[in-house]
Amino acid sequence: MDSHQYPTIQANILVVDDKPDNVRLLSTILTEQGYQVRKALNGQRAIATVQEFPPTLILLDVMMPDMNGYEVCAKLKASPKTSSIPVIFLSALDDVVDKVKAFDVGAVDYITKPFHAKEVLARVANQLTIQSQQQLLQEQTKQFQELVERLQNEIKERQGVELALRLAQTKSDHLLLNILPAAIVENLKKGEGSPAQRFDSATVLFADIVDFTSIAARMLPLELVNVLNQIFSRFDQLTEKHGLEKIKTIGDAYMVAGGLPVPRADHVEAIANMALDMQEAIADFQTDRGEPFQIRIGINTGPVVAGVIGTKKFIYDLWGDTVNVASRMECQGLPGYIQVTTAIYELLKDRYVFEERGAITVKGKGEMIAYLLKGKKDNSAVETDACQTKSTPSELREYPNTPLL
Numbered sequence: 001m002d003s004h005q006y007p008t009i010q011a012n013i014l015v016v017d018d019k020p021d022n023v024r025l026l027s028t029i030l031t032e033q034g035y036q037v038r039k040a041l042n043g044q045r046a047i048a049t050v051q052e053f054p055p056t057l058i059l060l061d062v063m064m065p066d067m068n069g070y071e072v073c074a075k076l077k078a079s080p081k082t083s084s085i086p087v088i089f090l091s092a093l094d095d096v097v098d099k100v101k102a103f104d105v106g107a108v109d110y111i112t113k114p115f116h117a118k119e120v121l122a123r124v125a126n127q128l129t130i131q132s133q134q135q136l137l138q139e140q141t142k143q144f145q146e147l148v149e150r151l152q153n154e155i156k157e158r159q160g161v162e163l164a165l166r167l168a169q170t171k172s173d174h175l176l177l178n179i180l181p182a183a184i185v186e187n188l189k190k191g192e193g194s195p196a197q198r199f200d201s202a203t204v205l206f207a208d209i210v211d212f213t214s215i216a217a218r219m220l221p222l223e224l225v226n227v228l229n230q231i232f233s234r235f236d237q238l239t240e241k242h243g244l245e246k247i248k249t250i251g252d253a254y255m256v257a258g259g260l261p262v263p264r265a266d267h268v269e270a271i272a273n274m275a276l277d278m279q280e281a282i283a284d285f286q287t288d289r290g291e292p293f294q295i296r297i298g299i300n301t302g303p304v305v306a307g308v309i310g311t312k313k314f315i316y317d318l319w320g321d322t323v324n325v326a327s328r329m330e331c332q333g334l335p336g337y338i339q340v341t342t343a344i345y346e347l348l349k350d351r352y353v354f355e356e357r358g359a360i361t362v363k364g365k366g367e368m369i370a371y372l373l374k375g376k377k378d379n380s381a382v383e384t385d386a387c388q389t390k391s392t393p394s395e396l397r398e399y400p401n402t403p404l405l
Contacts, residue, residue: 009128011056012036016046016072017090018064026059026090029117030124043067047075050082057127059120060107062091062098070105077106086127090115196307202259203271203301203344204323206330207235207278210294212252215287227285228252231293234281241277242270248315253330257318260306268301268347272373275299275338297338298329299373301347328362329370338373345371352376 013035015026020041027037038055040046043064050058058076062069069089076082089102092113099110108130109123209215209231216224235254239246243264247255256274258267275297285293302322308314325341333339334357345354353374359367 009125009132010034011128012038012053013124014038014040014046014049014055014058016040016043016058016064016069017061018042019061022061022090026120029120033121033124035124043069043072046072050076050085051079054082054085056085056131057124058085058087059111059124060087060089062089062093062102070101073102073105073107086131088123088127196305197261198303198305199260199263200303201263201267201301202257202304202306202318202322203267203299204304204318204326205256205258205271205275205297205299206253206327207255207275207295207297208251208253208330209282210296210335216252219288223288231282231285234284235278238274238277238281242274244270244274245316247318257304257306260304260318261316268344269351271299271301272338272344272348272352275373276375279336279338294336296330296333296335298326298331298333299338299340299344300326300329301341301343325362325365325368328365332360332362332370334372340371340373342369342371344373348373350377 013030015023015030015037016039017023017026018041023039023041027039030037038049038053040049044067046058046060049055060069060072064072069091073087073089076085076087083106086108087106088109088111089107090111090113091098091102094112102110108127111120111123219227232249232254235256236246239256242258244256244258244267245260247257249255256271258264258271258274264270278295278297282293282295287293300322302320302325304318304320304322306316306318308316329339329341339357340354348354353376355372355374357370357372360370362368
């Protein structure tokens with residue numbers, strides 16, 4: 001017998017046969033090949049040995065008293081602890097029915113007696129190789145499943161990080177949009193910065209609360225801030241309603257602009273409507289003494305320069321003579337009124353009601369004619385009056401701004 005003919009896999013083999021000579025012969029064959037061998041001379045002993053010392057492989061005789069090989073195999077396969085142990089039957093029974101029955105109860109192979117040593121070793125080596133490959137496959141499958149699980153966990157963690165980053169980005173964008181115009185935020189996100197930009201036509205509104213200093217002196221700080229927050233929050237809603245750009249608040253002053261950073265043709269009308277709505281909105285608030293709040297509003301239109309200044313707590317701000325004059329219109333205005341410049345009056349006089357205030361002295365500008373914006377004109381009434389004016393030529397009724405030649 002060539003002991004090197006079959007590759008040996010380290011294994012513990014249980015030999016079960018009621019014939020001691022068969023047990024000794026098989027034990028010798030297997031031991032010389034390098035296998036560890038345990039022995040059992042009956043079925044009951046075989047089951048007890050397997051439970052106590054689970055072998056790698058079982059060589060099981062079929063014809064045994066008390067409990068035959070089929071019964072032993074069936075019991076082993078019924079137990080989760082021993083069901084995976086491969087069983088090779090050894091039997092003098094050579095009928096096909098006997099072999100089929102062996103495979104039905106869970107055997108992996110069938111060797112007919114009298115057996116040859118080489119055949120036994122070949123079949124044993126074959127089953128041990130299959131078992132080894134199955135174990136290797138199971139280990140690889142387990143490792144693969146662990147890898148998949150680890151990757152899934154990493155993906156979940158990465159998705160969590162990405163979600164957190166998106167939420168942080170959304171929060172950051174939301175905060176920026178509360179500070180800067182949307183167009184400026186987009187430029188900053190693209191790394192383009194926000195250089196100063198000149199707008200040839202923009203409208204600026206300033207508003208402040210009348211007698212705010214004396215009101216503030218009487219109120220507790222938290223009450224004062226709460227009232228200001230409510231008033232300015234209402235103004236913020238009006239800013240969004242009219243599509244305007246809130247620039248900043250300074251104390252009790254509120255500054256808003258139209259026509260920038262995205263130009264629009266109707267910025268003068270939008271600011272005028274904003275001012276009228278602000279007057280209505282402030283009437284809903286009362287001082288600590290139950291008196292209605294009043295605001296002064298000043299408006300001017302013209303060219304401005306706009307941009308972001310600073311590197312910390314930066315702000316989108318406006319500069320230029322147009323801004324200064326709008327501020328003067330507010331500072332030198334009347335409580336509860338909207339004071340505007342001649343430029344505003346000329347652009348809106350056909351659609352809005354104005355009252356000329358007259359000349360006022362403006363710092364750095366001298367005397368300027370100011371107007372008080374009272375409201376919108378009733379267009380239906382204007383059209384009725386125009387239709388009743390029989391002396392007006394038909395082309396002027398259709399185009400009222402056409403000069404008479």
